């Protein structure tokens with residue numbers, strides 16, 4: 115569904131009118147296309163104190179063909195537009211160290227180009243014993259969340275908390291958050307653990323040779339996930355209910371994948387998925403994306419047992435049962451070591467929503483699932499994460515009453531709804547083989563929505 119307001123205020127006359135009337139003007143976001151450079155301009159790289167993560171960050175940026183400039187470098191570069199500001203504040207330990215953050219950001223933000231990126235690197239506060247150190251690191255979250263709300267023209271600000279020794283696991287998140295793949299991820303703090311050494315390079319096809327299953331792939335966000343995983347090189351198995359068979363086949367044809375018509379609430383759903391993987395691909399599964407979901411919205415007082423059960427069965431129980439089967443290492447077609455499990459949650463699962471107690475229960479439950487399961491399977495190098503979309507332009511949101519839809523679109527820092535591809539890009543990032551340090555996390559794709567903020 116098109117966003118007429120965004121189109122209008124970015125047209126010739128509309129732009130002038132919006133400026134005269136002082137109306138907000140959301141910017142069309144820069145989105146990823148194959149072969150596109152990571153950034154639209156150089157990255158200013160700076161640190162607070164001895165900034166230990168820069169030893170990883172700088173080579174990673176150079177490998178990603180990002181032009182790196184440093185504070186105070188060459189007079190020509192000191193005034194040009196920046197594609198990004200990357201600031202390692204992980205060594206900040208006292209409240210006065212935070213001045214170092216302000217001193218870098220204040221002048222640099224003025225130079226940030228449209229759809230630019232601010233990326234702070236910190237040390238996870240919960241790993242620091244001393245209250246002053248934890249307070250200083252937690253303060254970075256306040257800075258990033260505020261800066262994200264201050265930035266204009268589609269620019270975003272996010273924070274990576276290193277929860278390990280700042281090893282190679284940072285490179286994959288760094289690329290994602292700087293690139294256009296993270297267009298609708300704003301104001302977020304993500305933890306990056308030590309990760310493992312395994313993982314492939316990061317060319318245009320990071321998922322080459324991988325087999326992925328996407329549930330609910332017949333339309334909407336699921337179809338976009340299938341397309342993006344396939345674009346990134348994966349062989350995709352598209353799963354949806356038999357009633358959606360025609361559109362499922364159309365998606366599978368588009369992505370050169372296979373179809374599996376299946377109601378995921380079937381008691382043998384996990385077994386059928388594993389059997390399909392083994393039969394069609396003769397190998398194990400690398401990426402399991404639990405995207406299928408339904409809503410049966412009603413105030414809790416009006417919710418009967420049937421509605422309640424159907425939402426929890428599709429959105430939560432099916433995921434738990436399918437995971438149980440796919441994590442059985444002895445089963446043919448089950449998840450390989452080093453595999454990825456990615457669930458679609460929702461900002462409603464974080465904040466709750468009027469009329470959505472069943473849906474919010476299921477989506478909050480998904481968060482509990484990934485947190486517990488990630489710890490259980492860490493020894494096999496399997497990561498388990500969730501994405502929590504905010505307002506995404508799909509058939510689901512197109513059916514909303516116009517008032518609710520307009521509010522949903524605007525109450526975020528980017529002033530617009532996300533697109534299914536934004537959720538898909540976040541999932542593809544979590545699926546990357548060299549993204550070994552991000553696990554047990556919930557990544558919001560919501561343009562920094564005020565819901566659940």
Ligand SMILES: NC(=O)c1ccc[n+]([C@@H]2O[C@H](COP(=O)([O-])OP(=O)(O)OC[C@H]3O[C@@H](n4cnc5c(N)ncnc54)[C@H](O)[C@@H]3O)[C@@H](O)[C@H]2O)c1
Nearest residue numbers: 330332334335354355377378405406407460503506508510
């Ligand atoms: N659209 C949004 O703004 C938004 C926001 C937050 C979260 N989400 C979540 O994202 C996911 C995708 O949402 P969408 O907007 O694309 O929804 P959608 O309704 O357009 O698509 C969901 C797909 O899941 C399939 N499905 C439903 N029940 C199934 C079952 N039992 N077995 C197999 N397939 C089944 C449907 O047939 C459909 O193709 C859902 O989990 C949803 O809760 C969406």
